[in-house]
Amino acid sequence: MLSTMQDGPLSLAKLLRHGTKVHAASEVITWTGSEARRETYADLGKHAARLAHALRSLGVTGDQRVGTFMWNNAEHLAAYLAVPAMGAVLHTLNIRLFPEQLTFVANHAEDHVVIVDGTLVPLLAKNLSGMKTVKHVIVANGDASALAAPEGVTVHSYDELLAGQPDEFEWPEIDERSAAAMCYTSGTTGDPKGVVYSHRSIWLHSMQVCMSDSMRLAQEDTALAIVPMFHAMSWGLPYAALMVGASLLMPDRFLQPAPIAALLAAEKPTFAAAVPTIWQGLLAHLDTNPQDISHLREVVVGGSAAPPALMHAFEERYGVPILHAWGMTETSPLGSVARPPASATGEQRWGYRYTQGRFPASVSARLIDDDGQERDWDNEAVGELEVSGPWIAGGYYGGSDGAPSPDPEKFHGGWLRTGDVGKISQDGFLTLTDRAKDVIKSGGEWISSVDLENQVMGHPAVAEAAVVGIPDEKWDERPLVAVVVREGESVTAEQLRDYLADKVAKWQLPENWTFVPEVPKTSVGKFDKKRIRASYSEGKLDISQF
Amino acid sequence: MLSTMQDGPLSLAKLLRHGTKVHAASEVITWTGSEARRETYADLGKHAARLAHALRSLGVTGDQRVGTFMWNNAEHLAAYLAVPAMGAVLHTLNIRLFPEQLTFVANHAEDHVVIVDGTLVPLLAKNLSGMKTVKHVIVANGDASALAAPEGVTVHSYDELLAGQPDEFEWPEIDERSAAAMCYTSGTTGDPKGVVYSHRSIWLHSMQVCMSDSMRLAQEDTALAIVPMFHAMSWGLPYAALMVGASLLMPDRFLQPAPIAALLAAEKPTFAAAVPTIWQGLLAHLDTNPQDISHLREVVVGGSAAPPALMHAFEERYGVPILHAWGMTETSPLGSVARPPASATGEQRWGYRYTQGRFPASVSARLIDDDGQERDWDNEAVGELEVSGPWIAGGYYGGSDGAPSPDPEKFHGGWLRTGDVGKISQDGFLTLTDRAKDVIKSGGEWISSVDLENQVMGHPAVAEAAVVGIPDEKWDERPLVAVVVREGESVTAEQLRDYLADKVAKWQLPENWTFVPEVPKTSVGKFDKKRIRASYSEGKLDISQF
Known part of the structure; x- marks a missing residue:
């Protein structure tokens, strides 16, 4: 028995029409380093229409891919709307990928056009000749003539290309399971892998971002999207904001603590999203440059685990609750959000808030x-x-x-x-x-590398510590700890092992230690344990064993 | 280009599994007149499984329809979950339909089973012989032996039928566009019309109920669902509550102001939903029996327009904001919700809140x-x-x-x-x-019957007034006002017309007046203007004309 419900698709064209009409007065606010430039969603709708016409004029048809190599700003948001709504596929290029990864993803996605921010032109220029399918580069927020294009690539000025284009576009009807946007995961093994979001998945995810069990994004919010638009779609904030009419505050390239503090002071956003390292940096800045940030009703932290100390510092010293969440590129990314149950009180609430959260x-x-x-x-x-x-x-x-x-x-x-x-x-x-892949399988039991790292990092002389499993004849694997000593401090492996003795089970106590000047990191700032394991197996590490 | 997203259906089986597992400790709380009986969502899940097995044992297969003739209570909620999740179709029968409408809808939907509350057995008994497809009646919360069944109908005790059934059920995978539930509109013209909701439509609607631009239903809420589960699915509260883990407070048959006040005092819900007349009655009760109801963070009012005076009274005297919303059976029912934009302040906010609201x-x-x-x-x-x-x-x-x-x-x-x-x-x-159908088309202009009614009802001697268009040779239509005079007062048509003179445009001033003992109402309590027009054309009204 069929329902009698209407059968129309969930689509980003519908989202664009809704956000720019019903929430015409809401704004995308882009930071320029000293002040903000503002665009209402009504004007953003016209902007997106001009961009769609401009892309059509460059031959973008069907589901061709349009790459973006951009910071978080109004022009990137216009591409978020225009490209999928016109039926093409948005490919957000991660500006922090290694060159060989960058050319790989552009070629694998077969990007036809790349829109690039002026300040990122030098970075793109180094890789452009390897991007075999790119025919057009559009330079936004900067000087197009600064880019010397390889043969077969035409360079355009964003402003000139859009000037005079019509303010309206006949957005096509699109099947909701069609591709809308894609993002490659910067996995630590093999080539990057492409995740392709559909109109349907983005619509449903946007609803979730505004739901009570997730971020509760609302019309009365101004949301500071620090998490890059090339990282899992800026955690869904751009589309969710259009859905309910929240204003968006875009930091562009100003991601250091001082400029973030300045734009907080100037625009007083009510909500923000970023990885823990951004909040760590901001916290250190605020502690020496006090500023009221209680206009933030909540900030969401994901990408890697939020340290409890960070959560307490923001809440107790600045009145800003940190909302812990888990997700990944493959999950759009909203997976779980740590809102404690109503029945929890006091310390119990903190216990729930430290977790990765509950599933919607x-x-x-x-x-x-x-x-x-x-x-x-x-x-x-x-x-x-x-x-x-x-x-x-x-x-x-x-x-x-x-x-x-x-x-x-x-x-x-x-x-x-x-x-x-x-x-x-x-x-x-x-x-x-x-x-x-990091869990250490020792004698049939699992040892958490992360738990060991946190314990070692609790020692006052330790700046950073990474733990990996190394082969062991008797136990299959045993932990190896790579320690970075804090500047001006000194500590021995034996002292650290003694320090751990009453903190972890005896069979988990590491026998293998090495001291390193720094822990290698991936392009997104996580410990690169593959490289530590490689250094170990190539015999490059100086191991203390006992 | 296809997305790489998973392709699974949105389904009520998935909702049931989620709500009863992740939100196992949340509760459905049913009022018994003096106290509450409570069932956790974990137990509700087992309850729904037993009901599904029981229905299978009565031969319910495929997409057969299972009718409910019930108040809002835990058993009705179990049917909301079990019937669609097992692949059958829930048909909520409106207990306030006229007998010929009731048998019409049961026959049209071809209900195979009807679950009835004990206190509603006498009402169902009157109509049962006309329900040609009903083979089984299950009596919940009452005595099954009180029902003398017509030939071909078997009567069961709900408790006996479910006793001993397994606590788990293999809920099938169902296409998301399949029928899940149906509800007939009690239109004022012709036979009732069936609206069939799909698993997809209910899923999306439930998300919306929990979104920031709608009711913001959340895990920390206890939601009092006064709006009947046979009226547009209790505005979506039951499914939305399972989605985010809000507890549900069910008033069963205790819908008068005094018992509602008692259950508010006992259970302190944070959210509630009902039509304006319920709130009017509660307000009058509270004004003579004061009680703190500020535990209600918000109450949603729909079904007909919320009078501004009612909204002010609740907010200013009891600290409870009324959220005005519009919808109908055909819209699931969430259509628009009146949350003012963040930029509005003071009186402006009220101006927005009086409207029917904004569309999601x-x-x-x-x-x-x-x-x-x-x-x-x-x-x-x-x-x-x-x-x-x-x-x-x-x-x-x-x-x-x-x-x-x-x-x-x-x-x-x-x-x-x-x-x-x-x-x-x-x-x-x-x-x-x-x-x-009620707007009065006079000389090419539209006169709002509702505006005129509100103006006339502003006169202190008027209890109620209904305005309909009657045929007019010169103007096509002209307004006729049917007035109910307040007890102990008196007023003439001429006085009322003088009263209106400076309140409405001259060409809108009604020439036709009639005084009636009461305004006829539909089964859902709205003015039945069809009957007023019929009385007029049959010459049954005594008209003052000038």
Whole structure:
């Protein structure tokens, strides 16, 4: 029996029409370093129409890919709207990828056009000759003549190209399961993998961002989107803002603590989103340059685990609650959000808030052990987290002539294998303890590398510590700790081991230690444990063992 | 280009699993007149599984219809979950329909089973012999032996039928566009019309109920659902509550002001939903029996326009904001919600709050005039409201052997003609001024019957007044006012006309007046203008004309 409901698609053209008409007076506010430039959503709608006409004039048709190599600003937001709404596919290029990754993703996605911010022209120029399908580069917010294009590539000025284009565009009707946008994961193994979001998945995800169990983004918010628009769609804020009429505050390239503090003071946003390192930096700045930031009703932290000390500092010293969330490029990224249950009080609330959070109804979750068995939700049993739902990837982009790649290491039976290891409480709160590839499998038991790192980093002489598993004949694997000593301090491996003795189970105590000047990092600032393991196996590390 | 997103359906089986697992500790609380009986969502999940097994045991298969003839209580909620999740279709029977309408809808939907509350057995018994497809009646919360069944109908005790059934059910995977639930509109013309909601439409609508631009239903809420579960699915509260883990407070049959006040005192809900007459009654009760109700963070009012005086009384005397909303059975029902823009202050906020509200992104709206032309959103141009979206009906149920009825009077070109007439502001706020069939078309201009009614009811001697258009040779139509005089007062038509003289445009001043003991009402308590017009044309009204 069929329902009698209407059958129209969920589409970004509909979102664009809604946001720019019903919420015409809301604004995208772009920071210029000293002041803000403002565009109402009504004007943004016209801007997006001009951009769509300009892209058509360059031959963009069908589902061709349009790359962006941009900061968070009004021009990037116009591309977020115009490109999918015209039926093409937005490809946000991560400006922090290594050159070989950058050319790989542009070629794999077959980007036809790239829109680039003026200040990023030098970075793009180094890679452009390797991008074989790019025919046009549009330079926004800067001087197009600064770019010497390789043969076969035409360079355009964004302003000149859009000038005189019509303010309205006949946005086509699009099947909701069509591609709208794509983003490559900067995985630490192999080539980057493409995740392709649909109009449907983005629509549903945008609703979720505005729901009570997630970020509660609302019309009365001004949302500071520090998380880059090339990182998992800036966690969904741009589209969600258009959906409910929240204003968007865009920091452009001004991501250091002092300019962030300045734009907080000038624009007083009510909501913000960024990874922990941004908040760590801001906290240090504020502690020496006090400023009232209580206009922030809440800030969401994800990308990596938020340290409890950071959460307490923001709440107790600045009156700003940090909302902890978990997600990844493959999950659009909203996976779980740590809003404590109403029944929790006092310290209990903090306990819930430290976790990675609870799953919304659209995200189903399970924990799977080494034998493929599902584990209980008892906050003790540990397994690899698997998720499924309408904004969760079921495969990676297989290129224009290939079906999505099934990739059984990541996807099986309708579930995404997240590669994250953890436990879930009876009331559905997720606590991640490690990455599956980093967990140390010692004598049939799992040792969390992250737990060990946190314990070692608790020592006052330690600036950073990374723990990896190294092969062991007897136990399969044993932990190796790579320590960065704090400037002006000194400590020995033996002292650190003694320090750990009453903090971790005896069988988890590491025998292998090395001191390094710094922990290698990935392009997104996470510990690059693959490189530590490689250095170890190449014999490049000086190991203390006892 | 296809996205790489997973392709699973949005379904009520998924909602059931989520709500009863992740929000296992949340509760459905049913009022018994003096105290509450409580069931956790974990237990509700087992309850729903037992009900599904019981229904299967009665032969319910495929998409057969299961009717409910029930108050708002835990058993009705179990049916909301079990029936659609098992693949069958829930048909909520409106207990206030006239007998011929009730048998019509049960026969048209071909209900196979009806679940009835004990206290409603006498009412159902009167109609049961006319319900030709009903084979089983299940009596919940009462004595099954009190029902003498017609031949071919078996009567069951709910408790006995469910006892011993398994606590788990293998909920099937269902296409998201399949029928989940149906509700007939109690229109004032012709037979009731069936609206069939899909798993998809209910899922999306439930998300919307929890979004910042709608009711903001949240895990920390206890939601008092006064609006009946047979009226447009209790405005979506039951499913939305399971989605985010809000507890549900169910008043069962205790809908009078005193018991509502008692259950407010006992359970201190944070949110509530009902039509204006309920709030009017509660207000009168509270004014003579003061009670703190500030635990209500917000109450939503819809079904008919909320009088501004009611909104002020609740907010200023009891600290409870009334949230005005518009919708209808055909819109699931969430259409628009009156949350003022952040920029509005003071009296401006009230101005926005009196309106029917703003449309969420999923509901597109337009105003159409007599010539089929779209009108501007300038808060002046008046037209019939048309809406479209994923939880808006595109037709009526055509019976099991028919496609959905296209019904061009209600549906055209992918839009629902709401039958409501009004205007929309530039920032998207809807103000309804009349029903399309009640607007009075006089000399090419439209006179709002509702505006005239409100003006006449402003006179201290008037208890109620209804205005209808009657045929006029010169002007096509002219207004007729039917007045109910307040007890102990007296007033003449001439005095009322003088009273109106400086309140409405001269050409709108009514020439035709009649005094009646009461205004006839529909089964849902609205003025039944069809009956007033019929009385007029049958010459049954005593008209003063001047």
